[in-house]
């Protein structure tokens with residue numbers, strides 16, 4: 001079959017448009033204005049897609065591709081999705097990274113007809129649905145924030161670039177700002193985990209930024225133009241918030257202002273006429289959080305495992321929250337732990353309180369688990385996308401707030417909890433009872449068809465409803481009367497085209513066409529097996545019922561709008577309430593985990609200490625527990641910049657040990673109790689890791705290259721306040737290269753970075769470094785070896801491993817016996833050779849890294865001659881002579 005390239009939707013100025021049908025002409029124009037989106041074009045009960053959109057969507061959604069009419073002599077490809085199932089299809093398209101423009105009919109078809117038989121119903125795009133701007137429950141993951149990130153770039157005073165970051169979650173109204181240099185951008189994006197990134201097109205084209213964005217994962221939405229200068233950006237913000245000055249917004253930098261304005265621009269571009277109730281942007285520039293780069297975040301599997309699953313991540317073990325908002329906050333806390341010991345202490349007090357008061361914790365959690373997702377309901381209401389259930393959610397949340405306040409009445413709670421309780425006590429009781437008084441018990445999802453306002457709430461509504469219902473009874477009576485009158489089997493039915501009509505079989509219907517019945521019954525339609533009639537009485541009733549039903553619905557919708565208005569008038573208070581619920585949920589959930597898993601309160605202070613006694617890996621321990629196995633707890637002491645070099649056999653637990661210490665520090669700073677008997681952590685400013693092997697083939701980097709890039713970042717950035725964990729550096733290359741790199745890395749960490757660090761390695765030669773580096777300690781994994789039967793005890797002890805047991809692990813893994821036997825022979829040979837020329841002698845021959853650095857540059861004749869030259873004291877002639885002299889020396 002000939003398959004010509006599908007006709008692309010022509011440009012609006014194409015002369016083709018002139019020859020298109022009026023409807024296709026309208027389509028072409030709207031599509032051109034939304035070229036980067038799939039266009040859902042409303043036609044009756046369907047959203048239709050045409051031209052290349054139809055091909056994309058039919059492939060992505062697995063729906064049938066048809067055609068409709070011709071354009072320029074070619075069939076127009078078309079596919080469609082029913083309006084009531086649109087959300088399912090939207091979800092699939094969004095998950096695939098598409099953006100969808102929803103185009104509705106914005107006038108009654110009857111109106112269009114008045115303009116002439118051929119005129120098309122007016123249509124317009126009412127909303128762009130994009131991955132970062134969705135609000136519907138059906139499209140959202142309740143436990144994850146759904147933010148887009150707007151980026152803008154401005155010159156700083158020192159001439160360098162500063163990036164402004166605005167993170168907006170329309171589904172909850174959260175709006176935060178930040179600023180960073182290009183080098184910090186990837187880590188910032190990893191922390192914020194946006195679902196979509198928005199930036200001016202010119203910025204997206206920048207080579208180095210483009211590479212960062214492409215590597216960061218989420219789909220990118222380029223905006224046609226920049227937001228303009230500082231004044232234009234400020235004006236956009238003021239217009240959106242309807243304020244005359246930005247003074248109330250705190251000090252915003254130029255790049256933050258530009259990013260905030262870009263975000264608002266995108267909100268307006270996607271939400272069109274609707275204006276979401278966004279919180280005022282909150283600058284987090286002064287925020288003090290633990291810096292974790294993207295690689296470390298991924299390697300430590302904080303909120304997701306390396307394979308992308310939530311299950312098996314740190315979050316999946318820690319998150320025992322009972323509300324979606326609590327789960328979202330928990331993810332945020334783990335993603336951005338604090339570096340402020342006072343704040344951390346206050347949060348730990350709150351967790352401690354809920355551990356001590358398990359009675360209050362149980363009541364609170366029972367109540368919270370019934371509370372709705374207030375933030376998301378509120379957001380939908382503000383976008384006119386809310387339904388009766390969203391309104392009910394506000395009422396239920398307000399009632400729950402009062403109940404919580406009562407629960408804590410007279411209780412002496414720590415500051416972090418007491419402030420939330422004050423918020424609860426102020427919850428608007430009048431609004432809660434107004435909502436409860438107005439809405440029925442069981443509510444429809446959609447407000448479109450009414451039937452959600454209680455009887456007795458509004459006299460006018462009740463009257464219209466009883467008229468509507470009475471008329472329906474009259475219809476039933478009428479059917480009986482007509483049946484009796486004619487002696488025929490007939491039924492009164494309804495459709496949108498005929499309204500009410502009588503239907504009977506063809507044979508019986510014939511009788512109504514003849515006297516005396518033809519005086520009363522008017523023939524309307526003959527079907528294959530039935531005939532349809534109407535009567536004057538039916539037509540009159542139809543009008544009465546329709547108008548009563550219309551009046552009832554209009555009244556219900558008016559009452560709905562009035563309630564929404566009342567809710568939105570206190571949107572700010574309600575959002576604070578939603579946040580307060582999330583925080584209490586988070587604290588009580590952390591108390592729950594601490595108790596369930598026997599975690600203890602860490603001490604976090606401003607020192608450079610790091611002492612963990614009886615530490616465990618939270619995720620490995622939980623997984624062993626389900627298999628009925630115990631986890632062997634281990635200590636770790638890195639006080640004052642100590643570096644632990646861990647050697648030991650494969651499978652003995654080195655990686656687990658490295659990660660658990662990083663995770664314990666991170667949990668402590670996130671305000672959680674920790675899996676250890678005791679932990680004292682001098683607050684960590686940056687957490688670095690180089691663990692696991694992964695390649696980044698998309699960016700043309702091999703496993704070893706990735707390893708070196710990450711190691712370089714660590715050596716360039718780590719400070720004495722940082723915590724560094726390095727797993728098997730130098731493994732991915734030839735032995736001597738790898739050993740040399742690992743050796744120099746440890747020296748650099750010890751002498752230059754002076755960070756607290758743990759280094760796991762199979763290069764046993766490195767343990768010799770302890771002789772030279774005073775803050776280096778050797779640790780090893782305890783192994784028992786009974787007559788060739790090796791048992792890993794997973795216990796970390798002081799000292800160095802003498803062998804790897806690699807061949808033993810290979811045997812356990814099922815390598816053929818002949819290969820294992822041969823490996824033993826080769827190993828014995830190699831070990832004998834090593835004993836004749838041990839690498840340990842190197843330690844005495846090589847100068848230390850720092851001294852090496854001092855020794856550079858080496859002296860030579862050319863350098864000596866250069867040093868003697870003083871250009872300020874020379875005539876041009878002397879200078880020329882000196883130049884010839886230098887050249888000669890060279």
Ligand SMILES: Nc1ncnc2c1ncn2[C@@H]1O[C@H](COP(=O)(O)OP(=O)(O)OP(=O)(O)O)[C@@H](O)[C@H]1O
Nearest residue numbers: 630631632633649650651652653654655656657794
């Ligand atoms: N402290 C512990 N208590 C009990 N089991 C542990 C402990 N540490 C590790 N394990 C178990 O041992 C397995 C191997 O641990 P891990 O991956 O940390 O070893 P490794 O020494 O880093 O190995 P390799 O050198 O091969 O990477 C883990 O999957 C876990 O089930």
